[in-house]
Amino acid sequence: MNNISKNQNTSLGIVGLGAFGQLAALHLAQYFEIMAYDPSPDVAKLAKQLGVHLTSLHSVSQADVILIAAPVSSFEQVVSEIAVACKPGALVIDVGSVKVVPSEIMRWLLPDNVDIVASHPLFGPQSATTGIKGLKIAVCPIQGKRHARLVAFLRKILGLTVIVTTPEDHDQEAAVVQGLTHLIAKVLLRMGPLPTRMTTKSFDLLSEAISMVQHDAPEVFEAIEKANPYAETVRRRFFDLAASLSEELEAALRASPNNESGH
Amino acid sequence: MNNISKNQNTSLGIVGLGAFGQLAALHLAQYFEIMAYDPSPDVAKLAKQLGVHLTSLHSVSQADVILIAAPVSSFEQVVSEIAVACKPGALVIDVGSVKVVPSEIMRWLLPDNVDIVASHPLFGPQSATTGIKGLKIAVCPIQGKRHARLVAFLRKILGLTVIVTTPEDHDQEAAVVQGLTHLIAKVLLRMGPLPTRMTTKSFDLLSEAISMVQHDAPEVFEAIEKANPYAETVRRRFFDLAASLSEELEAALRASPNNESGH
Incomplete structure (x- = not known):
């Protein structure tokens, strides 16, 4: 996310190819080289359809931008594994429906040299059938300053309505x-x-x-x-x-x- | 309602100029000569705006078509008064949200020589702000055969979606x-x-x-x-x-x- 426009040199790692991970891959494939990790046994076909490179959680954790779209139940485990593998300067973003506890977990477990943004896209595949323009996303800056660039990308490139807020609010x-x-x-x-x-x-x-x-x-x-x-x-x-x-x-x-x- | 198209010779009497009575007057003024009765002290100005002739319940009951848009609490009283004043061959229609009890009251109190239709427009002023075309109305034939002409008028002239049903259903x-x-x-x-x-x-x-x-x-x-x-x-x-x-x-x-x- 160093350059806002199409930049195939910025790698994006998606953790979890559930409903939201798929939607993200679909809309972000034209801007990033995407690799993904999902422990389900039958995601190979899906990954191929989406045009994403399926790999290990360790490899995904070495991307420039890491998007955590894993279930709440495995969130802490996933963040611990990202914490030991991620590169200095990486941007870590989560997309869960709650923000207070996940942002505490990320701040606590991830190293100080990565940027952290907790986000909640207020939509899913059901409301994105005709595109994502104008849909809402809540963004909570947690660590570092790259949330500003992320907000610009979400607003200007994806056309989302961004609400910058705190995890508590x-x-x-x-x-x-x-x-x-x-x-x-x-x-x-x-x-x-x-x-x-x-x-x-x-x-x-x-x-x-x-x-x-x-x-x-x-x-x-x-x-x-x-x-x-x-x-x-x-x-x-x-x-x-x-x-x-x-x-x-x-x-x-x-x-x-x-x-x-x-x- | 003898002639479906604009017929200034067919008189329509509206009992009650509440939210729905007003909406009816607004959409029916171009098809009928409308007279209305409402016991509220301040309806004179409203009636003038709507272009309806304000008169007694007795006079309204002598119209060709009588539309009862009165509150449930005064329904039985209103029907009794219409019963003694209405002309043979009149068509009496109610527009309340329930149909079983009101249709029993109308069948019981009104003379055999009038036609009776119990109806429920499934909309109010809130959903009719951009017109009434395509909105739904339930129509229950209670007495006589003129419900068929009414249904044709509602469908073809007003553009409503008509659901012909029984009061119980x-x-x-x-x-x-x-x-x-x-x-x-x-x-x-x-x-x-x-x-x-x-x-x-x-x-x-x-x-x-x-x-x-x-x-x-x-x-x-x-x-x-x-x-x-x-x-x-x-x-x-x-x-x-x-x-x-x-x-x-x-x-x-x-x-x-x-x-x-x-x-």
Whole structure:
């Protein structure tokens, strides 16, 4: 990322070819020489399709820019391995849904001579079907100064809307945004197939919102609910408010004179 | 509605100039001579703006087509008054959010020599800001045969998507569609101002859905929850599923080894 425009001399290492790693490879292949590591046994075909060079985690860790797109469960292990292999001056970026804990892990384990940026692209393959222009990404500078160049690249070259923030501010807002979306989606999916015929515009929007997250990897929900320090408060508040609304409604409907006549 | 195209000789009487009565007047003024009745003291200016002739409920009930856009609470009273004043051969249409009870009331109180259609436009002023073409309306034929002409008018002249159905099928589906939208909106509005900055596409859709119903008249929510015979089942199921999801999550997160290390 030393030069913002197409620079096949800057190497990019992607750790993890899950849904987001694939999306990143797809959109970054024209700017960087990409190598990737993924422990799954069947990624060879996928890597070939994406045009990325599949190699070991050690080799990927020696790239100029290292993008960590691994699941939360293996995050600490991955960062430890990058820490012993990375080159001085490398830029390490993660892309998880939570930022407080991962940025602490990266600051703690990675050497002082690398730059660190914690990021959260607020989109996935579901919202990127027609391109990524205008989509949002949260960027938290953690160590070093190269976040400025990264932000310029994301804005000017990829056309993303970049929100520069702190891990704490990010997690607080994401706890509400992602926490509520996933909780509501989970409740509604349990209600069974939703109507599609006699629907209002607002219900159609609700259904669309749910369909966008229902195929998210279970790790995404797990990350939000477990690893976001503010998630528990949001979750409890949502369920408490639902319970108190339920009680109020039952009481109001019992008390209503209209109830007896049935209309 | 004897002639589908512009017919200034067919009179239309609108009972109630609330949000929906106004929307109807706005879109139907070019096809009918409209008179309206509304008991509110300050509708004179509004009626003038809409170009409708304000008169008594008795006079409105003598129109060729009578559109009941009155609140659920006064519905039975309004229908009784129309029943004694309406002309033989009139067409009476209601537009409420529930259909089983209102259609029973209309069939019971109105004379046999009028046609009756129970309808539910699945939209309001919020979703009609850029016109009504393509929006949905549920139509339940209750008495007489003129529903066929009405359906043709709604489809061909107004460009609406018409769903011909029964009051029972309508209420069953609407209990889910409108019940869930309003319950979720009520819970989320109690959570306080929702984030607008670090939002995902799915959360934006959710916010848009909520903003569309949050200014609905309280009568709409009341009608859905009280007067729809299927609403209670949907409401209980929603709250029960939320409660069981809450318990499951707390148990799973307590049991998780990741919980202790905080990530």
